[in-house]
Amino acid sequence: MPHLPWKLGSPSRLSRAGRLPVVTLVLLVVLGPILHALAGAAGQETIRVGVTAGPHEEVMEVVRDILAEQGVRVEIITFSDYVTPNLVLAEGDLDANSFQHLPYLERFATDHGLKLTAIAPTLNFPMGLYSRRIQQPDELKMGDSVAIPNDPTNGGRALLLLQDAGLIELAPGVDLAATPLDVVGNPKRLRILELDAAQLPRSLEDVALAAINTNYAIEAGLNPVRDAIHLEGAQSRFINVIAVRTEEKDRPIFQKLIAAYHSERVRRFVEERFEGSVIPGWE
CATH class of the missing domain: 3.40.190.10 (Periplasmic binding protein-like II)
Structure with a gap:
């Protein structure tokens, strides 16, 4: 499998993992899938969301915390470019992504023959x-x-x-x-x-x-x-969106994702953290 520019955790987490004893690492490899299956059996929903580093990642971390309180696990996959997140989503290795405005999504999907759909607005990032x-x-x-x-x-x-x-x-x-x-x-x-x-x-x-x-x-x-x-002015047509595979756009878990993203808690975070540089695009 080719290397993809995403990170699965913080550097500190990876460095700690690097110091684990070999036996522990072996147990993690063997037991990891089993534990994951048990978590799923217990009713925990999991969704993998791709973002770009920076504001999109920070906001999704707030969304993740909101959904965790509802028993939904959000795994955030961070990318360093605008191309890979759509390709990985189309291949099925993500459930959704949140990093691009609607005109970019529509152009990218057309140019690459991908069936991707925007399901909700997120943020306005004036260029x-x-x-x-x-x-x-x-x-x-x-x-x-x-x-x-x-x-x-x-x-x-x-x-x-x-x-x-x-x-x-x-x-x-x-x-x-x-x-x-x-x-x-x-x-x-x-x-x-x-x-x-x-x-x-x-x-x-x-x-x-x-x-x-x-x-x-x-x-x-x-x-x-x-x-x-x-x-750019605040009233921009370049509102960012959450994108998913078209055939999965009606999955119930996406409504939970949208509700968490459009929450008052996220709106306050955006306004306080970015001081007007980033604008909630769903209001």
């Missing part, structure tokens, strides 16, 4: 423009480099944000399908670089401006409200 060199978008110099995500939906979203900031003009009607080839107006002759979304915060050392998804911005220590020099 922002960030820079280590300037304070306003119009301070960019002739020929400066600007980095955007290299995946189709978020790339188009970033180009629309650059257009909203008055930096470029796109061909009429391209909308989210926009690519750098659709730029018809570029008065400062900006060099648009397409990079992996997770790498964009690091690119700030090398480019004049970068369009960064809020989950990656927060993970890198950036505060969108304080640090972004241009930010």
Whole structure:
């Protein structure tokens, strides 16, 4: 089986496991499936949910605690990219994932021939423009480099944000399908670089401006409200969603997952933890 970029526990947990005696490890391997079966026999429901590191993971940890009080076990699988969580979900190794906005899910499912469905909204992460060199978008110099995500939906979203900031003009009607080839107006002759979304915060050392998804911005220590020099409005069409395999969308356990996610406890956590940088998208 190829290595997949997820983590099954914290580093401290793994380091403790690494110090267990061999006999103990053997017993865990032998008895693990048996204990898991006994837990299932006792009536405990289990659901495996994929997330990306950062805000999505933090919020799902709150959801996990809520569902644990209801006898539902949530196993959180953390990924470092936007591609693998959908592929793993489609293959059946996850029950659901929570990391992407609806336009991305729809485009990804179409491009890869996957039967995935959004069952509920989660969070709104307004995309922002960030820079280590300037304070306003119009301070960019002739020929400066600007980095955007290299995946189709978020790339188009970033180009629309650059257009909203008055930096470029796109061909009429391209909308989210926009690519750098659709730029018809570029008065400062900006060099648009397409990079992996997770790498964009690091690119700030090398480019004049970068369009960064809020989950990656927060993970890198950036505060969108304080640090972004241009930010999408709160009423965005890029609300994130919980996705599942289409044929399983009516599983009763998903209603418990949605109810926990849309709870007042999660809403308070989001508002207090992210101070307005992340917005509950179900209200």
